Amino acid sequence: MIQITGLTKVYRRGRPPALLDLTLDVRPGLVTALLGPEESGKSTALRLMLDLERGQGVTLFGGRTYRGLRRPEREVGVVLPTVGGMAGHPGRTARGHLRMLAAAAGVPTGRADELLEQTRLAAVAGHRLRVFSPGMNRRLILAGALLGAPGTLVLDAPTEGLSPRNIEWFHSFLRSFAVAGGTVLVTTRTPQEAAQLADRVATLEQGRLVADQPVADFRRTRLRPEVSVRGPQMARLADLLLGQGALVRRDGAVGLAVSGIGRTEIGELAYRHGILLHELAERVVEQPAPRAVLPASSGRSGQVQLHKARTASDGSQPAPTVPGPQAAPGPHGTPGPQPVASPPAAPIPHAAQSPEPARARQAVLTAPAAPAAPVVPVAQAVQAPQAPLGTQSRVPDVLLTETQHLAPLEPLSPTQALPVMQAPPGSVPSSLPPSPLPPSLAPSLSAPLSPAQQVPQGRQAPEPGYALRAAFAGAVGTNLATATASATTSATATTTASAAGTAGTAAVGAAATGTVSTGTASGASALSGAGAHARPSDPATPAPVVGPDHRSE
Amino acid sequence: MRVLAYEARRLSGLRSTWIVLATVLLCDAAVAALLARQVSSGPLTVAAAVRSVTAAVPLLPLPIAAIGAGVLGALSYGHEVRHPGLAASQVGYLRRVRLLFGKVVVVGALSALLAVVTVLVDAVVTRLALGPAVDASQVFARGALTGGGRLPVALAVFAVLAVAAGGAGVLTASLTRSASAGILLLCALPVLLEAGLALFLRQTGTARADAADEVLPLQYGFDWVRAGSGPAVGGPLDLADPALLAVLASPAVLLVLVCLVAQLRRRAL
Incomplete structure (x- = not known):
């Protein structure tokens, strides 16, 4: 002992x-x-x-x-x-x-x-x-x-x-x-x-203890099983997978990271629809730990203060958009997994969970040291890891790049793929070597170019910051359009997006299509549906994309 | 006791220990042969015999055997710093002091052994290398060691010097936490100490310096001091003199105290 x-x-x-x-x-x-x-x-x-x-x-x-x-x-x-x-x-x-x-x-x-x-x-x-x-x-x-x-x-x-x-x-x-x-x-x-x-x-x-969990909890909250799929027809496969309720994330140029659906099912799905696969492998992806935020009065939080503001700003956006697979959260419900051990989950302060993300973001932008910034003591963070919070605050630069790379076949930004964390414990597969399908399995299909490659690269926001903000506003607009259908907020979102660049408008357009087509689906699934249906419904849209090679320009 | 067993195993398990010992003996034999060759014809004086048998070269700050003992001591500590056996268990102050003490004891014993073997080997070499014109019957007589005189005192002082050098090697390396720096410091010590001690002896009015010159196989400060202060009034060196003993022992005690204080500030050896 x-x-x-x-x-x-x-x-x-x-x-x-x-x-x-x-x-x-x-x-x-x-x-x-x-x-x-x-x-x-x-x-x-x-x-x-x-x-x-x-x-x-x-x-x-x-x-x-x-x-x-x-x-x-x-x-x-x-x-x-x-x-x-x-x-x-x-x-x-x-x-x-x-x-x-x-x-x-x-x-x-x-x-x-x-x-x-x-x-x-x-x-x-x-x-x-x-x-x-x-x-x-x-x-x-x-x-x-x-x-x-x-x-x-x-x-x-x-x-x-x-x-x-x-x-x-x-x-x-x-x-x-x-x-x-x-x-x-x-x-x-x-x-x-x-x-x-x-x-x-x-x-x-x-130097700070951010979590102390039994290994079952650790596996559930910090490790996430994923299936990595590669092949020439990933856009089609992504649509099919989204139709099956899986969560799909772009992984590299010609790859997908799929969660929420098994490896065999993906393989069968691809076979049934005649999609050629080059790789189909399970792996385990790390989730960053939730960040413990120090109380401002501790005297040592000078450095942490910055993170706190960022935590508040970033954590506020996904909260309404991330419902659990089982049930959408209540207005003050925790989107993260329910804690196993007592004490129960710490209620997130309202600033971090405001139903109007635009306002929260505005507040954060204007006041970096938000007074209502959440104070999550270590113990509570340990017992109830607020995963969306942690993810967002941990990798702001990853968020940036991923958002820049918002593409039609990637309707979910990685932060929105978080409900996978509620996958049952013990579902962590051991990482297997990639097992490419034998080519005989895949019917001979002309492999069309991925749409991301077809997209001309000239028509995007000139500055990465703008692109980010535009895509961001687009995402916000999507959320609001699905959740509240408020005309004014979507109008503001649209204006922001159009002011910022074409990518944002494209995203909003996709959101609108999604709303129409999926109807009453809620939260993330609605969003994913939006992304899924946006591309096939309007294939002629020339450049709704910030291509994968964005940064090379 | 565990510390002594550990240190003995540590010393014997290292190749460098045996290399140092063999090197010391070889050099000693070579120097003894060289010195014996240079002895002029006639009866062999005690001073020349002591110089040859202990292989004390004026070039070196210490006799070769003493230097070897110091190197062993310094390496003993330096190895402990670079390759700590059980680093974490040396956190406690008492444990570190105990290990230091064990090292001094084991290295001291080895140094004494080295001195004895050196004298034996060098005596044989000297006897063989002496020219035919040299009359060595006085020194190599049967009762030369037991029957009083300068020779046994000089050999005893030599052994004490070797032991002291071994212990000082451990302690200087513990101060510098490095074997090479410890060896350098050890080589600098006699140069400083001898002059200082000789000055001190002259200040106290006891003119023993020139007597010590004959006994100790060291060549530094005594000549220098004597040259500056006119003809010395020599008397026989009385090793039982408490004042002299105190003067000789004070640097050693000082070194031990400094090492103990230095260990207070540390977390590892």
């Missing part, structure tokens, strides 16, 4: 803290993963836990700090990254190294040989460490940490840079260690690894 309380580290005064108030319990019998991108404070957290660095906060290993342990190597096994990944002096043999450490730990020499067997190093025990591969070195480090038969393991990126075989070995070892009652805390950078290895995943971002 490791109790981490309030670990904080500020490397330089005035800088944002490398780690801020990390509080976490690592329970025995479970593998707990500390997940985060580089420089997010994982290693700092571990070093602070072990008192290797000065900082604030206390970490108790079974009730004592690490320094206070009488025999630390008998209670906590530590695997830290070493210089050059070497387990020890390069001129020493593996057996000599382990026996030396055994002497330091006060365990009999036989234990060293035992661990060499256990880590599958017995065959090379007589060789010097300089000929050891990274995987062998890492296993030797692990063997050294296990010498004193500790009940707790703390590992910093144990599988980083290892071969799949070694990674698999490490995973199975750590899992069996935890199953035997041990406590394991491990850091990792990849969510996929965290989902495979851990029973509990704590997500760090910029």
